[in-house]
Amino acid sequence: MFLDLSDDQVALQQGIRALLSGRFGSERIRAGFDREMFDELADAGVFSLIADGFSWADAVIVFEQLGEFCVPGPLVGSFLAGGERITGVYAESTRTIEHIADLEALILLDEEKVLAVDLANLVAESLDWPLDPLTPVARVADFGETTLLAGIDPVEWRQRGAVLTAAYCLGLSSRLCEMSVAYAKERLQFDRPIGSFQAIKHLLADMAMRTEVARAAVYNAGAHLDASDVAGLTRSISVAKALACEAAIRCGKDATQVHGGMGYTWEVDVHLYLKRAWVLDTHFGSHEHHFDHVAETA
Amino acid sequence: MELRYSDSDEAFRARLSEWLKSELPQFANAPHRDDWEHRRRFDTDWQKRVFDAGYAGLNWPKQYGGADASPTEQLIFFEETTKAKAPYVGVNFVGTLHAGPTLVEEGTAEQKAEHLPRILSGEEVWCQGFSEPNAGSDLAGLATRAERDGDHYVLNGQKTWCSFGHVADVGEFLVRTDQNAPKHRGISWLILPMDLPGIEIRPIKTVLGSSEFCEVFLTDVRVPISNRVGEENDGWRVTNVTLKYERGTAFVGELIDSLRLCADLANTVKDPVDRRELGRSLADFDALWSLTKRNVSQSVTGQVGPGSMMVKLAYSEARQRFGELCLRVLGRDALSLADNELIEERLRTQALTIAAGASQIQRNIISERVLGLPREPR
Numbered sequence: 001m002f003l004d005l006s007d008d009q010v011a012l013q014q015g016i017r018a019l020l021s022g023r024f025g026s027e028r029i030r031a032g033f034d035r036e037m038f039d040e041l042a043d044a045g046v047f048s049l050i051a052d053g054f055s056w057a058d059a060v061i062v063f064e065q066l067g068e069f070c071v072p073g074p075l076v077g078s079f080l081a082g083g084e085r086i087t088g089v090y091a092e093s094t095r096t097i098e099h100i101a102d103l104e105a106l107i108l109l110d111e112e113k114v115l116a117v118d119l120a121n122l123v124a125e126s127l128d129w130p131l132d133p134l135t136p137v138a139r140v141a142d143f144g145e146t147t148l149l150a151g152i153d154p155v156e157w158r159q160r161g162a163v164l165t166a167a168y169c170l171g172l173s174s175r176l177c178e179m180s181v182a183y184a185k186e187r188l189q190f191d192r193p194i195g196s197f198q199a200i201k202h203l204l205a206d207m208a209m210r211t212e213v214a215r216a217a218v219y220n221a222g223a224h225l226d227a228s229d230v231a232g233l234t235r236s237i238s239v240a241k242a243l244a245c246e247a248a249i250r251c252g253k254d255a256t257q258v259h260g261g262m263g264y265t266w267e268v269d270v271h272l273y274l275k276r277a278w279v280l281d282t283h284f285g286s287h288e289h290h291f292d293h294v295a296e297t298a
Numbered sequence: 299m300e301l302r303y304s305d306s307d308e309a310f311r312a313r314l315s316e317w318l319k320s321e322l323p324q325f326a327n328a329p330h331r332d333d334w335e336h337r338r339r340f341d342t343d344w345q346k347r348v349f350d351a352g353y354a355g356l357n358w359p360k361q362y363g364g365a366d367a368s369p370t371e372q373l374i375f376f377e378e379t380t381k382a383k384a385p386y387v388g389v390n391f392v393g394t395l396h397a398g399p400t401l402v403e404e405g406t407a408e409q410k411a412e413h414l415p416r417i418l419s420g421e422e423v424w425c426q427g428f429s430e431p432n433a434g435s436d437l438a439g440l441a442t443r444a445e446r447d448g449d450h451y452v453l454n455g456q457k458t459w460c461s462f463g464h465v466a467d468v469g470e471f472l473v474r475t476d477q478n479a480p481k482h483r484g485i486s487w488l489i490l491p492m493d494l495p496g497i498e499i500r501p502i503k504t505v506l507g508s509s510e511f512c513e514v515f516l517t518d519v520r521v522p523i524s525n526r527v528g529e530e531n532d533g534w535r536v537t538n539v540t541l542k543y544e545r546g547t548a549f550v551g552e553l554i555d556s557l558r559l560c561a562d563l564a565n566t567v568k569d570p571v572d573r574r575e576l577g578r579s580l581a582d583f584d585a586l587w588s589l590t591k592r593n594v595s596q597s598v599t600g601q602v603g604p605g606s607m608m609v610k611l612a613y614s615e616a617r618q619r620f621g622e623l624c625l626r627v628l629g630r631d632a633l634s635l636a637d638n639e640l641i642e643e644r645l646r647t648q649a650l651t652i653a654a655g656a657s658q659i660q661r662n663i664i665s666e667r668v669l670g671l672p673r674e675p676r
């Protein structure tokens with residue numbers, strides 16, 4: 001039993017972090033997702049980790065870093081589909097599709113089947129003013145004729161998708177804590193850093209605590225994906241998705257509070273992180289859905 | 299990352315659970331919570347069995363009665379004994395979970411040889427005399443004086459909230475050995491035999507209606523200077539060693555037990571809002587169990603992260619939240635404590651956010667030591 005990063009995993013984490021901090025700063029992120037961004041991530045091996053012999057726990061570490069930098073795009077969907085094409089993966093019941101202009105494949109999961117949508121003939125109405133400015137959305141009235149993709153287990157895809165999304169949300173929380181702590185040390189009011197006021201310190205301590213608890217849950221779920229013989233897989237996934245999404249949303253709100261008026265501006269990155277957390281809470285089951293599932297396992 | 303335990307860990311687990319099956323039937327009837335004479339006997343009898351079977355102080359040195367085993371085996375021990383509903387450490391809490399580990403790190407060879415084997419075998423029950431009426435969260439403001447007289451200290455003062463004080467043989471006591479130094483630099487950590495002349499113990503009735511802790515009055519109590527652990531006036535550093543254990547690994551058993559309580563309640567919970575809340579409690583406890591494993595993994599490699607400072611705060615809050623659910627779900631059945639473990643627990647866990655450092659103090663510590671924010675006045 002070992003629930004911490006191995007030396008190789010620390011190296012992987014540092015490698016991806018160095019890549020992202022060099023090329024995926026706030027300005028680049030704010031320009032939105034595009035093919036070039038996808039290619040750069042693909043060239044770095046982000047989407048082909050499993051084919052390249054890495055584990056799911058390794059993938060979790062990479063997606064945590066993608067979240068730290070709030071990298072936009074259909075990253076989890078593309079990863080699940082093997083990383084050759086920009087792919088959106090959604091529950092069959094949805095009618096709202098993200099990044100439709102960039103998609104090269106669109107896959108729907110229902111209870112038993114995996115269906116490919118005919119993108120070329122899809123009619124979609126793009127929606128103004130998306131909640132997350134870096135996640136454009138479009139509405140689809142009817143997916144039309146779909147093709148059954150044989151040999152893919154929708155349950156497995158949903159599980160993996162939930163864990164990678166949870167990992168991404170963990171990264172969002174982690175960076176929100178970091179940004180807020182830095183701001184609290186530097187912003188002065190009443191002639192002292194606002195981080196010296198207990199109301200702010202305690203908010204930050206709770207953010208850090210929630211993030212550490214979520215981190216343990218997410219790493220645990222990643223390790224479960226690699227150890228199918230160990231009991232408790234589905235519950236570990238729900239625990240991770242629920243706690244990581246909820247932590248990201250709460251950290252986003254608390255980070256806004258710590259930043260005061262600046263937290264309400266377009267200029268500060270906090271809102272981008274919070275909005276992404278809200279978007280990702282709708283992917284592969286919301287935190288409420290997953291809490292309900294955990295209760296079913298009791 | 300690896301979820302599977304090693305073959306030798308699994309073999310240890312199997313041996314332990316066989317042993318528990320054979321021993322536990324004799325420990326089925328725990329004494330009443332306020333029958334302290336029997337509680338002491340029950341808890342120390344159990345400790346003696348654990349010791350005789352070689353399971354006491356697993357990660358303590360062999361030389362002093364331990365087993366030099368890995369922290370992972372210690373973790374498995376907490377997990378399996380709790381799952382099997384073995385007796386809780388009870389009156390052995392202070393000795394086995396924080397005074398003993400402090401001696402392992404800081405005691406002299408004589409102190410270790412005298413106390414550690416007796417703690418593990420259940421012969422010696424410890425209590426903790428840190429808090430005073432005017433020194434709670436501001437522990438370093440403590441006023442109990444120790445003055446040198448030859449090779450003895452003479453103690454005068456008052457301690458309070460001393461759990462197990464009325465059944466303990468020995469206490470870990472903090473005293474002021476320098477009146478003039480800044481408050482953190484004039485403290486010493488002493489081993490205090492509780493039967494010395496001049497010690498008066500008065501039990502305090504708690505919200506449970508029973509006496510879980512005591513006031514301790516010290517009047518001209520003479521303690522050998524050789525009972526001091528660490529240097530004179532270096533007791534604050536030693537105190538932090540004690541607190542590290544008290545706020546760290548001491549909660550593992552409770553955490554596992556919380557998962558059992560959730561499972562016990564599950565069948566009674568029907569309302570969808572309550573079901574979701576149950577799911578949240580389970581998720582919280584599962585995640586804290588993962589965090590505990592992560593902390594243990596880090597203690598093995600020596601890369602200790604911030605997680606160990608978060609467990610106490612996160613667990614206290616999660617456990618109280620679960621307690622609220624119990625009250626709500628049981629409705630009017632919650633109005634009597636008789637045969638109602640969940641409601642007794644609800645009351646007991648009120649203390650979690652106060653004892654061993656209140657939650658506000660934990661948040662101060664996390665924000666200062668982990669996040670590097672400006673410090674509170676001290």
Ligand SMILES: Cc1cc2nc3c(=O)[nH]c(=O)nc-3n(C[C@H](O)[C@H](O)[C@H](O)COP(=O)(O)OP(=O)(O)OC[C@H]3O[C@@H](n4cnc5c(N)ncnc54)[C@H](O)[C@@H]3O)c2cc1C
Pocket residue numbers: 198425426427428429430433434435436458459460461462510511649652653654655656657658659662674
């Ligand atoms: C069940 C139980 C068992 C105990 N067992 C023992 C024992 O065996 N031995 C022992 O020595 N002690 C024991 N204690 C004492 C315990 O450690 C203290 O109660 C605790 O440290 C708080 O101190 P206090 O009670 O004086 O509260 P106070 O320090 O008076 O605190 C009251 C409130 O003020 C808040 N507060 C205080 N200072 C600050 C600050 N700087 N910033 C923000 N908020 C602040 C606290 O968080 C708390 O909410 C026990 C307590 C309980 C409840």
